[in-house]
Amino acid sequence: MWALIKIEAGYPFLPYHAYLCEPDKNATQPQERKVMHETRLRFPPSPTGYLHIGGARTALYNWLYAKKTGGKLVLRIEDTDADRSSEDSIQGIIDGLNWLGIDWDEGPYFQTEFSHEHRAAAARLVRHGKAYHCFCSKEELERKREAALKAKTAVGYDGTCRHLGEAEITARHERGIPSVIRFKVPERHGKLGYDDEVLGRIESDYEEIDDFVIVRSNGNPLYLLCNVVDDIRDRITHVVRGQDHMTNTIKQLLLYEALGAPVPVFAHMPLTLDTKKAKISKRSHGEIVAVQFYRDNGFIPWAFNNFLVLLGWSPGDDREIFSKEELIEAFSLDRINKSASIFNYRKDDPKFFTDPKAIAINEHYLRTMDVEALAPMVKDVLVKEQLWDDSYEGERKQWFLQTIELIRSRFHVLTDFTTMGRAYFSDDFQIEEKPLTKNLLKFPELQTLLPELAERYALLSDFSLEQTERLARECAERAGVKPGVIINGMRTVVTGQLAGPSLFEILITIGQQKVVERLCRTPQFYV
RNA sequence: GUCCCCAUCGUCUAGUCAGGUCCAGGACACCGGCCUUUCACGCCGGCAACACCGGUUCAAAUCCGGUUGGGGACGCCA
Numbered sequence: 104m105w106a107l108i109k110i111e112a113g114y115p116f117l118p119y120h121a122y123l124c125e126p127d128k129n130a131t132q133p134q135e136r137k138v139m140h141e142t143r144l145r146f147p148p149s150p151t152g153y154l155h156i157g158g159a160r161t162a163l164y165n166w167l168y169a170k171k172t173g174g175k176l177v178l179r180i181e182d183t184d185a186d187r188s189s190e191d192s193i194q195g196i197i198d199g200l201n202w203l204g205i206d207w208d209e210g211p212y213f214q215t216e217f218s219h220e221h222r223a224a225a226a227r228l229v230r231h232g233k234a235y236h237c238f239c240s241k242e243e244l245e246r247k248r249e250a251a252l253k254a255k256t257a258v259g260y261d262g263t264c265r266h267l268g269e270a271e272i273t274a275r276h277e278r279g280i281p282s283v284i285r286f287k288v289p290e291r292h293g294k295l296g297y298d299d300e301v302l303g304r305i306e307s308d309y310e311e312i313d314d315f316v317i318v319r320s321n322g323n324p325l326y327l328l329c330n331v332v333d334d335i336r337d338r339i340t341h342v343v344r345g346q347d348h349m350t351n352t353i354k355q356l357l358l359y360e361a362l363g364a365p366v367p368v369f370a371h372m373p374l375t376l377d378t379k380k381a382k383i384s385k386r387s388h389g390e391i392v393a394v395q396f397y398r399d400n401g402f403i404p405w406a407f408n409n410f411l412v413l414l415g416w417s418p419g420d421d422r423e424i425f426s427k428e429e430l431i432e433a434f435s436l437d438r439i440n441k442s443a444s445i446f447n448y449r450k451d452d453p454k455f456f457t458d459p460k461a462i463a464i465n466e467h468y469l470r471t472m473d474v475e476a477l478a479p480m481v482k483d484v485l486v487k488e489q490l491w492d493d494s495y496e497g498e499r500k501q502w503f504l505q506t507i508e509l510i511r512s513r514f515h516v517l518t519d520f521t522t523m524g525r526a527y528f529s530d531d532f533q534i535e536e537k538p539l540t541k542n543l544l545k546f547p548e549l550q551t552l553l554p555e556l557a558e559r560y561a562l563l564s565d566f567s568l569e570q571t572e573r574l575a576r577e578c579a580e581r582a583g584v585k586p587g588v589i590i591n592g593m594r595t596v597v598t599g600q601l602a603g604p605s606l607f608e609i610l611i612t613i614g615q616q617k618v619v620e621r622l623c624r625t626p627q628f629y630v
Numbered sequence: 631g632u633c634c635c636c637a638u639c640g641u642c643u644a645g646u647c648a649g650g651u652c653c654a655g656g657a658c659a660c661c662g663g664c665c666u667u668u669c670a671c672g673c674c675g676g677c678a679a680c681a682c683c684g685g686u687u688c689a690a691a692u693c694c695g696g697u698u699g700g701g702g703a704c705g706c707c708a
């Protein structure tokens with residue numbers, strides 16, 4: 104069981120380390136022998152919308168630390184607010200985590216399934232005089248709050264019901280006056296605090312802490328309480344969450360104490376802000392902060408994780424690209440940054456649809472990862488656009504892999520295979536405006552030259568790099584134009600693109616028959 | 631208004647705890663060059679920051695104090 108070993112002077116709590124120790128009867132100084140229990144972390148999203156990048160990053164950090172320490176990650180859906188929770192968002196969150204490849208060892212648990220425990224805990228606190236019924240009405244409280252705000256004085260509960268007598272409480276209950284349960288913050292002087300793994304020592308004056316509500320008037324327990332009760336039950340050893348929870352942590356410390364439970368290690372990660380330095384949220388930023396958006400826009404899952412982890416953490420050296428194993432190895436809580444980072448997405452930027460660094464990291468993986476590993480991801484986007492052919496996994500597998508290899512260095516996201524790379528997988532593709540005018544319309548002679556060249560290509564028994572290039576250059580020479588005119592004209596007609604790989608490589612890849620057909624179609628673009 | 635947290639290039643950051651090796655390193659973005667049938671990749675180069683003031687010290691991005699700025703919390707939301 105838990106052993107309480109070391110008391111830190113001046114604080115009513117044991118430092119967390121103490122709770123992670125097992126007593127050693129033989130040791131003379133048992134506090135020096137720290138036997139760590141299995142680390143247990145949790146990701147507790149509230150199902151009020153899709154998974155957004157802040158949540159994903161929190162999940163990632165928890166997951167990484169669990170993996171690093173050989174511990175467990177618990178997924179717990181905090182659905183205590185029935186009004187705002189939805190089945191859809193539960194599924195959305197799970198889908199998002201699955202896509203990212205963040206797996207969990209236990210759960211998903213649902214907070215509502217444990218409400219009896221939360222109520223029992225609240226009842227126990229009341230019984231022990233550590234919480235009390237408060238009969239102040241919402242309106243009254245709101246009025247006081249407004250007044251305090253207006254008078255520019257402290258905003259917070261004034262303790263009206265804190266000292267109500269037994270008889271008075273019973274009387275009010277009998278009269279049917281609704282009440283909430285408030286936690287009774289101990290009357291102590293001095294400070295309350297904990298050692299944050301990221302921020303260091305965090306302290307707060309007891310006087311600053313208001314008696315907070317733990318159970319609503321309808322009997323439903325609130326987050327502050329549920330969260331602690333669940334963490335105790337789930338034996339959570341490390342709480343890694345955003346800095347927006349810092350004031351909650353102070354209050355929850357009191358709850359742990361009142362419930363007689365060991366305090367976990369806390370690590371508060373910096374928040375991710377938008378380009379105007381406001382906290383990112385689903386409501387004000389929409390799809391650009393949704394994990395799903397990155398899935399749908401051709402991101403490689405691990406590349407996205409790699410980007411996210413760098414938003415507020417660094418390994419201490421110059422490395423930025425990590426394999427899963429490397430990242431787990433390199434990750435640590437104490438190298439998490441203290442200051443908030445900005446998610447530098449560029450709204451309406453024609454070149455970058457999100458943070459340029461995210462795209463850069465994605466490109467890196469897209470261009471360097473093993474083609475065999477990339478192929479299934481390319482398959483997914485092709486399937487979605489009805490460009491997939493089963494032979495790409497059968498007799499044309501080599502062709503498929505080589506084609507990916509040929510075209511990927513120009514791509515940024517997976518969906519580029521279906522847009523810029525469309526002509527490799529389908530005859531139904533558009534000629535882009537720019538190459539049309541620049542490479543085709545500008546040279547009317549191509550209307551006859553390209554079909555002529557097509558005829559020669561059709562007769563070629565050896566449709567090779569050397570032969571296709573030789574005939575193209577001969578064609579240019581006969582017509583008295585620069586080879587580039589022929590080459591870029593062909594690129595345009597064959598791929599629809601202004602830029603691409605070496606043209607003759609393209610021809611071989613697309614194949615003799617299709618190349619001939621496409622070259623013959625040249626005149627139709629001039630009408 | 632109160633409390634808490636934070637502060638290095640445009641952005642992500644290294645360096646801060648153990649002051650000198652930092653007229654501050656890397657990445658992305660941007661600009662230029664090389665390569666080239668195009669575009670990209672790649673390679674080479676460039677631009678660009680210690681918020682401010684004071685103190686401690688032989689020496690401060692680094693330690694201390696203050697100022698300013700930014701963020702967060704202050705709910706019968708999570």
